[in-house]
Every structure is written in C-alpha cells, then in structure tokens.
Amino acid sequence: MNEISKKILEGNIRTASHLIRNIEDKMPETDEIMKEIFKVKGNSHVIGLTGAPGAGKSTLTDEIITAFRKKNNTIGVLAVDPTSPFTGGAILGDRIRMMSHASDKDVFVRSLATRGATGGLSKAVGEAIYILEAMGKDKVIVETCGVGQQEVDIIDHAQTVVVVLVPGMGDEVQAIKAGLMEIADIFVINKADRDGADKLYRELINMISMSSKKSDSNLWEIPVLRIGNFKEPKKFSEEVEKLCNKIEEHYEYLYQNKLLSTKIRQKTKAEFKEALWAKILEPILNNLIEENKMESMIDKLTNKETDPYTLAEEVAKQYLI
Ligand SMILES: Nc1nc2c(ncn2[C@@H]2O[C@H](COP(=O)(O)OP(=O)(O)OP(=O)(O)O)[C@@H](O)[C@H]2O)c(=O)[nH]1
Numbered sequence: 001m002n003e004i005s006k007k008i009l010e011g012n013i014r015t016a017s018h019l020i021r022n023i024e025d026k027m028p029e030t031d032e033i034m035k036e037i038f039k040v041k042g043n044s045h046v047i048g049l050t051g052a053p054g055a056g057k058s059t060l061t062d063e064i065i066t067a068f069r070k071k072n073n074t075i076g077v078l079a080v081d082p083t084s085p086f087t088g089g090a091i092l093g094d095r096i097r098m099m100s101h102a103s104d105k106d107v108f109v110r111s112l113a114t115r116g117a118t119g120g121l122s123k124a125v126g127e128a129i130y131i132l133e134a135m136g137k138d139k140v141i142v143e144t145c146g147v148g149q150q151e152v153d154i155i156d157h158a159q160t161v162v163v164v165l166v167p168g169m170g171d172e173v174q175a176i177k178a179g180l181m182e183i184a185d186i187f188v189i190n191k192a193d194r195d196g197a198d199k200l201y202r203e204l205i206n207m208i209s210m211s212s213k214k215s216d217s218n219l220w221e222i223p224v225l226r227i228g229n230f231k232e233p234k235k236f237s238e239e240v241e242k243l244c245n246k247i248e249e250h251y252e253y254l255y256q257n258k259l260l261s262t263k264i265r266q267k268t269k270a271e272f273k274e275a276l277w278a279k280i281l282e283p284i285l286n287n288l289i290e291e292n293k294m295e296s297m298i299d300k301l302t303n304k305e306t307d308p309y310t311l312a313e314e315v316a317k318q319y320l321i
C-alpha cells in the first residue's frame, strides 16, 4: 500500500488535509491513492447539513460535534462552499466557528470550495468522505448551503440529511424551490426564538403530511425540531443533543429496514457513472476540442448538414469500437 494511504489509515491529519487539498485542485496523482482508499471498508455515518446562507449551520455543527464527542465518537467535518470560487470569507467564518474543537485530535474540520474550473465539487466531496471513512471517523458531517442542484448533488452523499430553516426568511419557499423537501430526513427550525417559528413549524408539518415521500414503505416520520438561541448555552446544547439522538435514530432506521445498503448501492452507482464519464466521455470531448473537430461539427449541425445522432455514431465508431 502507498505511504499516503497508510498514513490516512493511521488517521494522520496532515496527510488527509494535503490529500483533500490535492483532490480539490484536481491533481491527477490523487487517482492512484484513491484507488486504495476506496477499498477500505469504513463505517462512518455521513450526515448532511444544509440550509440557506447564514442559517446557523456552522454554529449548529460546532454544538453537534460537542454532543457526539460526549459519546466518544470521532468526527470529520467537510464545510463545502459551492458558491465561492475562492477560499472566501464564509469559509474563514466556518473555521472560526468550529475553533472550539481545534485542539481535539479526534475532530477533523476541512473546507472545500470550487476552485479554478467549475464542476466536480460533488466528486471531490465524495472522495473526501472516503478519506474520512478510511481515517475511521464515526461521524462525517457535510455542511453546505442549499441553493441549487449542485448542492443537492453534494448532499446526496449523506445518509441522513438535516435541513436547517430559519423563521421569517421565506426559507420554506426557497427550500421547496431547491428541492430540499424531497431530501430532508430531519428538519430543524433554527433560531426558533424568533417571530414566525410557530408559523414555520405548522407549515412544515403540513408539507410533510402532504408529501409524496410518505408511503407505506417509508416508515420514517420526518421530525421537525426547534433549536433556539445559541446564546443560551444550556438550553441550546440540550436541544442539539435531541437533534443528535434523532440523527442516530435515523441511521438505526435505515439499517433496520435494509435501506442503508440500498443508499450505498445508489451512491456507488452514481460514482461509477461519474468515473466512466471522466475516463471515457471527457477524454473524447477533449480530443475533439484539441483536434479542432468540435467547432466544425457544430457548424455542420447548425447548417443542418447532419444530425447529432449520426455524428455521435461516427464518433463512437472512431473512439469506442
Ligand atoms: N439569533 C441567533 N443567531 C444565530 C444563531 N445561530 C447562529 N447565529 C448567528 O447567525 C450567523 C450565521 O451563523 P453560521 O453558523 O455561520 O451560519 P451558516 O449557516 O454556517 O452560514 P454559511 O456557512 O455562511 O452559510 C452568525 O452571526 C451566528 O452568530 C441562533 O441560534 N440565534
């Protein structure tokens, strides 16, 4: 086994940070290491935390870490920022807000952002999760802002999805638009000391009861938990502990109902498709562009000299057969 993979298995924090950074930068040499990391059988519960910017996700994550540490769980956190192409202010904020665990060697916090060319962030998150699993983390928390399809793709890596909403921000409307209603396993009304918390609670309960997700085969009742002001530490930590219990209950539910293996299969399939794309389609596309064939093909298509199906068949004959 490669030196780097060995160090990851030993839980080496520096090596893990470095590898995740290289994955973020799309360094091709990470492929060989990931081949080994993939084969390590991990046992992490991957928890996704999503919601609008500023909903209090990082503040919540910090307290969730505290609650799980009380149970002696080891934790990995990936703070994903799909919106900023640079390591910007939000991520710096995340780091600061999770500083209370900075000296705890069993808590590993890492930020991931889109760098350089867009796309591929979801793949990077998936690989970073494998690294944290190989490090032996009991819980892996993925924090991301829920605003679009990319964020939904990222959160798809999680087995339990917590959607964080804030009263009076029209969050519920945004959540529906972003497709978060379909993926939530647990709702949190954060900053629940604010006006509008009761209204939001009623709306969510209503939406859940009407949701198509609620079928006979789905026995999980999506809970709506309220979490108040983090400036009242005792109450805040009690409420977050309840959330953590629910998160673990959901994992147990998945496991008991054999849904965990179904989720893992789905995820594996998606990853395999991504790998096929990267190894087959992407090189062909790059080749067509490099050889200046792409533009002339587009010319032919726009001039209606040929059609996309015939052209695709020709390309397939050239590269695949
Ligand atoms: N009133 C109140 N403010 C809170 C609470 N939780 C967090 N905040 C504040 O809300 C702001 C955003 O908190 P974060 O935890 O960074 O929110 P976030 O969702 O991680 O933000 P992004 O990562 O930028 O999307 C900070 O100024 C927090 O101090 C709360 O329970 N009540």
Ligand SMILES: [Mg+2]
Residues within 6 Å of the ligand: 057, 058, 059, 079, 090, 094, 143
């Ligand atoms: Mg944050």
